[in-house]
Amino acid sequence: MYNTGQSAVKKTGFQLLPPAETVFRGFLYGAAVCMILLLVGIFLTLLVYSFPSIREFGLRFLYGKTWDPVTEEFGTLPILIGTIITSFLSLAISIPFSLSLSIYLGEYSTKGTVASLLQGAIELLAGIPSIIYGFWGLFILVPIVRSIETALGVPPLGVGIFASSLVLSIMIIPYSASLGREVIRLVPDELKEAAYSLGATRFEVIRKIILPYVISGITAGNLLSLGRAIGETMAVTMVIGNANFIPTSIFAPANTMASVIANEFTEATGTLYVSSLIETGLLLFIVTMIINMVGKQIIKKMSVQV
Amino acid sequence: METENLFFRIFKDRLFKLVVIVFSFASSLPLLFILFYIFKNGIAVINWQFLTQLPKPVGEVGGGISNAIVGTAILIILSSICSIPLGICTGIYLSEHRTGKLSYAVRLCVEILQGMPSIVIGIIAYMWIVMPLRTFSAFSGGIALAIMMLPIIVRSTEETLKLIPDSLKEASLALGVPYYKTILKVIVPAGLSGIVTAVIISIARVAGETAPLLFTAFGNPFMNVNISKPVNALPLLIFNYAASPYPEWHALAWGASLVLAVFVLTLNFFAKMMTKKWKVQF
Numbered sequence: 001m002y003n004t005g006q007s008a009v010k011k012t013g014f015q016l017l018p019p020a021e022t023v024f025r026g027f028l029y030g031a032a033v034c035m036i037l038l039l040v041g042i043f044l045t046l047l048v049y050s051f052p053s054i055r056e057f058g059l060r061f062l063y064g065k066t067w068d069p070v071t072e073e074f075g076t077l078p079i080l081i082g083t084i085i086t087s088f089l090s091l092a093i094s095i096p097f098s099l100s101l102s103i104y105l106g107e108y109s110t111k112g113t114v115a116s117l118l119q120g121a122i123e124l125l126a127g128i129p130s131i132i133y134g135f136w137g138l139f140i141l142v143p144i145v146r147s148i149e150t151a152l153g154v155p156p157l158g159v160g161i162f163a164s165s166l167v168l169s170i171m172i173i174p175y176s177a178s179l180g181r182e183v184i185r186l187v188p189d190e191l192k193e194a195a196y197s198l199g200a201t202r203f204e205v206i207r208k209i210i211l212p213y214v215i216s217g218i219t220a221g222n223l224l225s226l227g228r229a230i231g232e233t234m235a236v237t238m239v240i241g242n243a244n245f246i247p248t249s250i251f252a253p254a255n256t257m258a259s260v261i262a263n264e265f266t267e268a269t270g271t272l273y274v275s276s277l278i279e280t281g282l283l284l285f286i287v288t289m290i291i292n293m294v295g296k297q298i299i300k301k302m303s304v305q306v
Numbered sequence: 307m308e309t310e311n312l313f314f315r316i317f318k319d320r321l322f323k324l325v326v327i328v329f330s331f332a333s334s335l336p337l338l339f340i341l342f343y344i345f346k347n348g349i350a351v352i353n354w355q356f357l358t359q360l361p362k363p364v365g366e367v368g369g370g371i372s373n374a375i376v377g378t379a380i381l382i383i384l385s386s387i388c389s390i391p392l393g394i395c396t397g398i399y400l401s402e403h404r405t406g407k408l409s410y411a412v413r414l415c416v417e418i419l420q421g422m423p424s425i426v427i428g429i430i431a432y433m434w435i436v437m438p439l440r441t442f443s444a445f446s447g448g449i450a451l452a453i454m455m456l457p458i459i460v461r462s463t464e465e466t467l468k469l470i471p472d473s474l475k476e477a478s479l480a481l482g483v484p485y486y487k488t489i490l491k492v493i494v495p496a497g498l499s500g501i502v503t504a505v506i507i508s509i510a511r512v513a514g515e516t517a518p519l520l521f522t523a524f525g526n527p528f529m530n531v532n533i534s535k536p537v538n539a540l541p542l543l544i545f546n547y548a549a550s551p552y553p554e555w556h557a558l559a560w561g562a563s564l565v566l567a568v569f570v571l572t573l574n575f576f577a578k579m580m581t582k583k584w585k586v587q588f
Contacts, residue, residue, distance in 0.1 A: 024486035028402070031395030032412045035460070038453070039415040042422075042430050049433060100329030108326065121334035127574040128340065129514020131541040132563050135548045136340050139556070170336045177333070201319040231423030233517035234541075238548065258425045258517070265429070265521055278433075281426045292421035 043285075050279035052271050061279060067244040067260075069268070074276035076283070078246045082254030085247060086161050086236065087229040090168035091222060098173045098225070099218065102180025103206060110185065126174035134238035137167040142239055149251055159241035160253045167235045172225040179224065183217030183302060184210060217302050223295035231288045233258040257284040341567075348564025351557045357565075361527055361543075364552050371562050373529045377444065377537035381523060382509055384448025384533065389455040390505060396456075397463025397501075398489060404468070420457035427453050428518040436522060444530070444537040447523030451512040458508040459501075466500025467493060499584035503577045510573035514566055516541035540566045 053061060057074060064075015101122065109115040138159075145166070146158035187210050195205045211218075241253025242263050255263070257280050268274045355370050362369030396412065403409045431450035436442055470493055478488040494501070516539075519525075524536040525546055531537075540562050547559035 021484055021486055028395050028399040031392050032399040034392060035396055035412050035415045039418055045430055045433050097329050097333040100326045101333055104326050104330040118334060121337050124571060125337045127571055129541060129566060129570055131514060131516045131544050132567055135544050135563055136343060138548055140343055173333050201315050203319040203322040227421060233425040258423055261425050262517060262520055278429060281429045284423055285426045288421055288423055289418055
């Protein structure tokens with residue numbers, strides 16, 4: 001019986017199998033290799049097309065203070081400063097909220113109706129497309145910012161760094177909050193119970209046990225949020241005011257790397273202009289990639305540790 | 307700590323809890339704000355005409371967004387065709403080859419692709435497809451969105467298939483079933499719910515993307531179903547109309563925002579329900 005079964009496989013199956021098997025394995029292998037080719041292709045394309053601008057400006061591209069299509073002088077310093085201020089300001093605004101959310105959902109209220117409602121709201125917030133944030137920001141938030149600016153006595157433009165940081169901070173709260181919640185839940189109960197048994201209050205447990213334990217995870221979450229804030233395009237483009245000057249205050253209009261591409265790419269004429277915009281894209285790609293890799297590496301280390 | 311008295315410590319504890327709760331609930335306020343305004347301004351313009359008519363010229367009352375709805379549908383179909391088979395195959399490869407240099411490299415690439423700013427993907431699709439063909443097209447927009455969908459599908463397929471116990475595969479192989487049939491008829495069906503959820507989530511993600519479409523699908527005030535010509539899409543329409551000075555167009559943009567938000571949030575809701583109901587469990 002056993003023998004006939006084996007020979008049957010040999011006769012019918014074995015001769016037919018290899019082609020199908022090989023084709024199938026080839027497909028999987030090909031698909032996997034495609035991912036690498038895709039990324040390498042993207043990187044090379046950006047590099048090749050930004051070559052005219054790299055050759056023309058060299059490092060001056062990074063510290064040049066004028067971005068002027070008319071004279072074909074492209075320095076990204078105003079744009080880099082705009083990007084840095086916008087993203088860090090939004091991160092600073094978001095941290096109190098996202099940290100509170102992580103602590104509340106990870107420690108105070110892990111189950112129950114209130115927690116799941118709040119959790120649902122955060123997930124909805126994460127799901128809203130960025131164009132809607134931008135549109136809402138432009139029509140609802142900008143007038144509010146304008147009245148704040150009038151009250152403060154600065155030029156009431158409404159659009160500018162402050163408005164875009166506000167919109168961005170709303171957009172990134174869900175990301176750092178959900179990551180923070182996860183790492184806070186990873187804190188072993190024994191540690192917390194040991195502290196409670198010594199008479200610590202909940203606040204002391206959170207401050208002296210939980211936060212030191214999860215600080216790297218929280219940092220990673222905020223890094224990933226920063227990466228998102230830097231790469232975010234539409235919401236920022238709509239409310240930042242698009243000015244290629246070094247911003248003088250947080251209410252001034254500015255531009256970020258992403259918004260300058262979104263605004264000027266279709267209208268760019270001349271090789272050097274297009275290539276400068278693509279070099280900006282390449283920079284943006286590299287910066288967000290480094291931030292993401294560092295953030296993800298920290299998270300990986302944490303989950304191995306726990 | 308010894309010097310602090312008990313009353314003060316308890317007071318700090320309460321105060322901290324209060325602060326945490328206030329900040330937590332304050333961060334859900336923007337959601338209410340956004341949804342309130344979208345519904346208030348959107349519901350006023352939404353009716354049957356709005357969904358079935360083309361936009362009217364400035365000054366005329368009425369008009370709809372049918373071209374953008376059709377365009378978004380075309381873009382989603384195109385990007386799904388390009389990304390789903392490739393993404394699932396890569397996901398299967400990664401779950402079958404958990405270690406190894408190639409798997410490591412592929413995982414790294416997928417991770418980097420996932421974090422890539424959407425505007426950069428727009429530039430790439432422009433360089434690869436729009437420039438050689440010398441025209442903006444629905445096809446190029448579909449490719450840009452496909453690049454965004456790929457990493458989501460790959461990661462979730464891999465994660466889902468990894469959860470399926472080896473014993474299932476071994477049982478099938480022990481019966482003499484060839485490897486490829488084991489994968490296609492045992493492993494993939496067992497993880498199908500996870501894969502479908504991933505596809506839904508990725509569609510929800512790209513349906514609202516605007517940045518990759520700015521220089522690819524470009525937008526079009528007319529109805530177009532030819533994939534080699536520019537098409538409109540809901541997010542593009544919102545962007546273009548929001549930037550215009552006409553109140554009629556702003557009203558259309560609010561309506562389009564409502565349609566888009568409801569579509570995306572419904573997809574997310576379905577995905578969440580699916581994960582809850584048909585979670586891959588062994």
